[in-house]
Amino acid sequence: MGISKNWFVEKINKFLEFDESNKMKMVDNSKIFEPDVIIGIVSGNDPIFSDYKKIIGDFYLTPIEAYTWYCETNGIPISTKNLSVVAYILPINRNTKKENYEYSREKPSERWANTRLFGEQANTKIQIHLIKELKSLGIDAMAPTNEKRLFKINPKIWASNWSHRHCCFAAGLGSFGLSDGFINSRGKAMRCGSFIIDYDLPSDAAKRPLDPYEYCSKCGDCIKRCPVNAISFENRHDKITCSKHVMGTIPYIKKNYGINIYGCGLCQVGVSCSNGIPEK
Numbered sequence: 001m002g003i004s005k006n007w008f009v010e011k012i013n014k015f016l017e018f019d020e021s022n023k024m025k026m027v028d029n030s031k032i033f034e035p036d037v038i039i040g041i042v043s044g045n046d047p048i049f050s051d052y053k054k055i056i057g058d059f060y061l062t063p064i065e066a067y068t069w070y071c072e073t074n075g076i077p078i079s080t081k082n083l084s085v086v087a088y089i090l091p092i093n094r095n096t097k098k099e100n101y102e103y104s105r106e107k108p109s110e111r112w113a114n115t116r117l118f119g120e121q122a123n124t125k126i127q128i129h130l131i132k133e134l135k136s137l138g139i140d141a142m143a144p145t146n147e148k149r150l151f152k153i154n155p156k157i158w159a160s161n162w163s164h165r166h167c168c169f170a171a172g173l174g175s176f177g178l179s180d181g182f183i184n185s186r187g188k189a190m191r192c193g194s195f196i197i198d199y200d201l202p203s204d205a206a207k208r209p210l211d212p213y214e215y216c217s218k219c220g221d222c223i224k225r226c227p228v229n230a231i232s233f234e235n236r237h238d239k240i241t242c243s244k245h246v247m248g249t250i251p252y253i254k255k256n257y258g259i260n261i262y263g264c265g266l267c268q269v270g271v272s273c274s275n276g277i278p279e280k
C-alpha cells in the first residue's frame with residue numbers, strides 16, 4: 001500500500017480524537033490538542049538541511065546523518081536516496097490558550113503546564129505510533145528526538161541537534177516569529193513534531209518562504225506579553241533570559257498544579273499570531 005500526506009493527516013487526527021494520551025487527565029479530560037493537524041513534507045536531501053548546519057552549528061544533524069546513524073545502529077543497509085521528512089503542527093486547545101492569556105502576567109496556567117508535560121508525551125507517542133504503522137507497511141522510519149543516544153540538547157545555547165520547528169519551516173508549514181515561535185495557519189500556540197521516513201513523497205519545499213520571518217507582522221504584541229523583556233525588535237528573542245524565567249516556573253507549577261514541569265508561553269497567547277497567520 002502507498003502512503004500520502006493525507007494518510008498522515010488522517011492517522012494523526014484519529015489519534016488526537018481517540019487516544020487517552022491526548023486528554024487533560026489532571027484537569028477536565030478535554031483534548032490537549034485539537035484534531036486539526038497540518039502536515040508538511042520535505043525531501044531528506046533538500047539543501048536547506050546543509051544550510052541549517054552552517055547557520056545553527058556543525059552539531060546539527062541532517063536527515064541523511066540521522067538516518068545513517070539509525071541504519072548503522074540497527075544493523076540495516078544504509079538507505080538515504082528516498083528519504084522524506086514529515087513535519088506536523090498540533091494546535092493547542094483554544095480553551096488552554098484563553099486560560100493562559102487570562103491567568104497571569106507571569107506564570108503559566110494549569111492547562112498550559114499540563115499541555116507542556118502531557119502534550120509532549122502525546123506528541124512522542126504519535127511518532128512511535130506512526131513509525132510502527134509505517135513499519136507494518138514495510139516502510140522504515142525513525143524519529144531523531146526519540147533516539148536517546150542520538151538526540152542532544154546543548155543547554156548553554158539552548159539548541160538541539162534536531163529541531164522540529166526547523167523541519168516545519170523546511171516543509172513549508174510557516175515561518176519563525178520575533179519570539180522564535182513558529183507562525184503557521186493553526187497559530188503559534190502549538191507543539192510540533194517531525195520524523196524521517198525511507199519513502200519518497202512529494203516535497204512542499206516550494207511553499208517555503210525565502211524570508212524565515214515572512215509571516216511575522218512585527219506587531220510587537222509578543223514583546224508586551226513577555227514578563228522578563230526577553231523579546232525586542234532589536235535583538236529578537238533572548239533565549240538565555242527566556243529560559244531562566246521558564247525554568248524558574250518549576251516550583252510554582254509543582255506547588256500549584258502538582259506536576260514536575262516548566263512552562264510559560266505567555267508570548268504565544270493573546271497575540272496576533274496565536275491562532276493563525278496574522279495580517280500585515
Ligand code: SF4
Nearest residue numbers: 177178217220222273
Ligand atoms: S506577536 Fe506579532 S511580532 Fe510577535 S511573533 Fe507574532 S506576529 Fe510577530
Ligand code: SF4
Nearest residue numbers: 226242264265266267
Ligand atoms: S516563553 Fe515567556 S519568558 Fe520566554 S519569551 Fe515567551 S513570554 Fe518571554
